[in-house]
Amino acid sequence: MAPGGPAGPSRHLLLAALAATVSCASCGSSVALAPVRLAGDLDAGVGQVVSAGESCGLRLVDARKDPAGGSAFVVLLDGASNPLPENALVMVRLESDAEAVKAVYEAHPLAEYGMRLPDLSVGVDGPGCSCTGAARLDGGVRYSRGLAMGNVARATRCLREALGAPAAP
Numbered sequence: 001m002a003p004g005g006p007a008g009p010s011r012h013l014l015l016a017a018l019a020a021t022v023s024c025a026s027c028g029s030s031v032a033l034a035p036v037r038l039a040g041d042l043d044a045g046v047g048q049v050v051s052a053g054e055s056c057g058l059r060l061v062d063a064r065k066d067p068a069g070g071s072a073f074v075v076l077l078d079g080a081s082n083p084l085p086e087n088a089l090v091m092v093r094l095e096s097d098a099e100a101v102k103a104v105y106e107a108h109p110l111a112e113y114g115m116r117l118p119d120l121s122v123g124v125d126g127p128g129c130s131c132t133g134a135a136r137l138d139g140g141v142r143y144s145r146g147l148a149m150g151n152v153a154r155a156t157r158c159l160r161e162a163l164g165a166p167a168a169p
Contacts (some may be wrong), residue, residue, distance in 0.1 A: 045101030052162035085111035
């Protein structure tokens with residue numbers, strides 16, 4: 001019999017795999033992990049996140065502290081010297097309590113922001129990035145979702161480990 005014929009399950013497996021791939025292509029591309037507890041106050045926590053980010057090749061692109069001093073936001077970008085749609089944008093929210101600072105972070109591919117960095121000062125998209133290396137002749141931009149998710153996973157794993165927390169399973 002021919003491969004994938006009535007006697008073989010390969011045709012059904014192929015169709016199931018294709019359906020899973022199609023449905024997954026529309027899934028979100030973010031990674032959000034459990035919070036990390038940092039010793040010290042809020043300013044020390046921001047310093048730890050920025051330092052950890054630098055050790056992972058993530059460049060600080062924005063940081064804001066709320067006027068009351070109870071929380072702060074830090075935005076880090078992977079590959080900031082030549083931003084591409086697959087680069088990871090890591091946003092960290094730090095919240096201070098009586099015992100320590102809790103760092104909650106998530107990461108997305110830069111493409112999810114339309115190649116624009118979020119502007120924390122006004123809560124909307126900020127200035128656009130130059131992406132000449134990724135431009136196609138038809139005006140579109142090349143994009144690899146697999147590479148983007150790999151960059152997001154690598155950036156968050158490295159940041160988590162640099163902050164002294166074990167890697168997520």
